[in-house]
Amino acid sequence: MNTFEKPTPIQNQRSFTDTPSFKLIVIGIIAGLLLIPKSFILDLIDERYVRLQDTEMEIQSKWSNEQTLIGPYLKISFWENVEYLDGKEKKSKKEKKHAFFLPENLEIKGNLLSESLHRGIFEVPVYTNSISLVGKFPELPLEKLKILPEQVIWDESKLFLQISDLRGLVGTPEFQVSEELLEMEPFFNSNTGEEGIQLSIPSEYVNSGLSFVGNLSLRGSKNFFATPLGKNTKMSLKGNWNSPSFQGEYLPESRTISENGFESSWQVSHLNRPFGQEFLGNFPDFSGSGFGVTLSVPNDQYQQNIRTAKYALLIIVLSFLALYMMELFTKKSIHPVQYTLVGFALVIYYVLLIAFSEHLGFGLAYLIASVATTLLLGFYSKTIFKKTNQTILFSSILGAFYAFIFIIIKQEDFALLLGSIGLFIALAITMYLSRNINWEKGNMSELNSQTSRS
Incomplete structure (x- = not known):
């Protein structure tokens, strides 16, 4: 009597594109592409600073030079x-x-x-x-x-x-x-x-x-x-x-x-x-x-704008990391286009900062640009997470990032120390929250159920 083996079910085989590893790769590519506008931001700061120097030279040519x-x-x-x-x-x-x-x-x-x-x-x-x-x-x-x-x-x-x-x-x-x-x-x-x-x-x-x-x-x-x-x-x-x-x-x-x-x-x-x-x-x-x-x-806004722009990658990575972790824990799938829009808002923040700082000074400009960007992304995250408490959590995390960067900029002598401690804490929190994730075999839907139980 002939026996036949049952075919192996294939419904549990998952595509690599549905794994958390692939999602992280996509997010990383988006973050990398957002560094292209960063170079334009630095060029804009240089252009405005050169204009300031030209203005100084014009006034000095009419008044008198340094003596x-x-x-x-x-x-x-x-x-x-x-x-x-x-x-x-x-x-x-x-x-x-x-x-x-x-x-x-x-x-x-x-x-x-x-x-x-x-x-x-x-x-x-x-x-x-x-x-x-x-x-x-x-x-x-x-x-x-x-x-x-x-x-x-x-x-x-x-x-x-x-x-x-x-x-x-x-x-x-x-x-x-x-x-x-x-x-x-x-x-x-x-x-x-x-x-x-x-x-x-x-x-x-x-x-x-x-x-x-x-x-x-x-x-x-x-x-x-x-x-x-x-x-x-x-x-x-x-x-x-x-x-x-x-x-x-x-x-x-x-x-x-x-x-x-x-x-x-x-x-x-x-x-x-x-x-x-x-x-x-x-x-x-x-x-x-x-x-x-x-x-x-006081408060040479162009030098401080340059220092702030140099932390653009850090802000983008930390913001995407926070958004990704919330995606896992809230079981809400966030499309790469939505990550891209969030990234654009994080980049436009620097244009706002430069524009306001020329009129209001760096400190007040930083506050206005940070609050405006945080509110914008907070309202946008409401359309993703649907729940107010999750929106408030994401907005609070983003506001904490901006406050952290501001402290680093103002504390020049301790910038390296404070930055190292902050990054170490962020890494430790990420490692703790992701301790139960199977990055190799899981898919996004399974991952959401894992995180809800952890």
């Missing part, structure tokens, strides 16, 4: 015999050379009256600085440079004060040398680009330890710096800008910052700097030795 003072310093000319060969015959000739001397004491006082100039939505801080310069030169140490007094052309002695942008001078500066008011002239060195004001010094003052007192009013933008040319240099600055940033080679010894402005003071000795008090030949370039104040605009 740096170098000086005052003394320049003398002298004759030196130089030997040379004329054929086989040794001859000598006189050549005019120059020596520069820095002051023994230099005291700088400045009072910055600041304001903000606007072009459209952009703000650029500018100032008018009322400056006083008081100092004294020693008797010239000619012997250190091996210069004899009879070599010096005393009538060509000059006092120089370099000003990085002469267009910023307001009115006519006043300079007294040894209590005599002297006439000033502008100067410009085409070889080095140096510019400023100069005074011809009467010969009787040059080598007698001359003193000087100068007063000038100077317009500038964002930065005011000075250079410690004195053997002992003191500088005090005060102003009405309430968010100054002290920059340069030396930080102030004391500073006070309040809502009404700031006060600061520096004291620099010649022992603190890498140059001496006298020079032969060309005057050195001291442009990198300055110190002073920058009028900072």
